[in-house]
Amino acid sequence: MFIFLLPLLGYGFISLQLNQLLMETKGKSLGLITNPTGVDDDLVMVTDKISKYSDIKKFFSPEHGLRGEQQAGVQIKDYIDPVTGIQVISLYGSKKAPTLADLEDVDVLVYYIRDVGTRFYTYIWTMTYCMEAAQKAGIQFVVVDVPNPLGRKIEGCRNEMDAGLVGRKFGSNLGLPQRYGLTVGELATFINKEWLTNPVNLKIIPYLTNQFQWILPSPNMPTIETATVYPGFGIFEGTDLSEGRGTTHPFEIIGSPLITKPEELAKTLNARKLTSVIFRPVYFSPTFSKHKDAICGGVQIHVLDKNSFNPVLTAFVTLDEIYKVIPIKFNLMIDYESGISGFAELLKNTTAEKIYSQCQNNTKAFYDQVQRYYIY
Known part of the structure; x- marks a missing residue:
């Protein structure tokens, strides 16, 4: 039986x-x-x-x-x-x-x-x-x-400082990349x-x-599309730009009341030919958080293929281009979330691509180290 x-x-x-x-x-x-x-x-x-x-x-x-x-x-x-x-x-x-x-x-x-x-x-x-x-x-x-949900791809900067709940660092080791692939x-x-x-x-x-x-998983992470852009565009929390909180597309919409010609910003960003992304000019008014009830100009990030899209590089370039158009105030979160001490000063004195390239060198070492821990 x-x-x-x-x-x-x-x-x-x-x-x-x-x-x-x-x-x-x-x-x-x-x-x-x-x-x-x-x-x-x-x-x-x-x-x-x-x-x-x-x-x-x-x-x-x-x-x-x-x-x-x-x-x-x-x-x-x-x-x-x-x-x-x-x-x-x-x-x-x-x-x-x-x-x-x-x-x-x-x-x-x-x-x-x-x-x-x-x-x-x-x-x-x-x-x-x-x-x-x-x-x-x-x-x-x-x-x-x-x-x-973001798969195996590893991208972005490893944190140089211990930021507690937004990125711990143990001993002399560099921390995790922004997109860690595990x-x-x-x-x-x-x-x-x-x-x-x-x-x-x-x-x-x-x-x-x-x-x-x-x-x-949290109120401002409503869709997989939000999670796809978040490893890069989350760093906008470290600026006085709106990262789209108070809209229906947090982290997919970026802007400020100071951006009065979002069409030109979108055109400039699209001319950079970044992989698997199109920028669309938008006007919006956040219902809460930064610039509540103010009319903001900016861009919406439209990802064409999430597997080849590079959210960190795309965010660095977006921030760099906006910085050329309007003044930006930074707070400590820009260092915590980018992982780089003095990120704002670095962005002022070099290109987004150079910052990204340096980060990717450290990310390669992380990839080599963690492969042995793959379960799937």
Whole structure:
């Protein structure tokens, strides 16, 4: 007689992956680091489903909150999740990592968040702080792996400084490129083996398909198109230019009230013949964030082929051309997100292409180093 055991969470690819998590952690208490991207095949948040089958002691929430309701930079306090009644410990407020007290009743700390493949997106750094916390607590750290929506391509500058949640740096090593080309599981393995002084007991649960529905991982990352341009155009957060927040196309629309002839800017940028991109002149008025309610001129970035598109080079050239037309005020985020100390001064004294070329030299060394950690 044959006995078939029905998987607790179903037979879909993600459900089978989550079933493996349940089997690996059977009889153990869990702490779960997740957000709205942590779902099953039916797009039900794992918080609401896995709690029926596992002993989840508490949730840990990154930037934007457990259920993704907070805007960028909003500090979050601990609270009780109204859906499950389980305590939520914020890792984007008074602390970046769980304390030993937070983990005293936890046997395994689990990370399940989809990332966007960009160094200065905060979730992967929350993961590293949690890895260190798990090591100090003497507990296992499990990553439920997810595809990198930007694929294997590696591009951009490796950060020269430690920028915490927008780009850590370990010891004398340069940090990650702006577009790092790894899954979160591969990245966790690389950091654990190469950069952490005290490695954690790490387990990766591989994904079984790279096909997935896009779920916005944060309020201003609504589509895969946004994620495609973000490794480059995210650096505009370090300027007084609008990066499109407050429009329906954040990071795809760039502009300022000082740009009065966006048609000429688009013509100039299109004349640069950058790979797989067309610039369209636009006028827009952000409903929040920089230049709220002001009429801005600028360009929208239209990507023709995301596999050959180079977001970092395209962003550097765009910023360079705008700088020739209007004055730009820079803040510290330009260094953090570009990865280069004194980026604004460098841009003033050299070309965008030269900056990019120097960055790509360091990126080649990173590619050579991380290939051994590929899982797929």
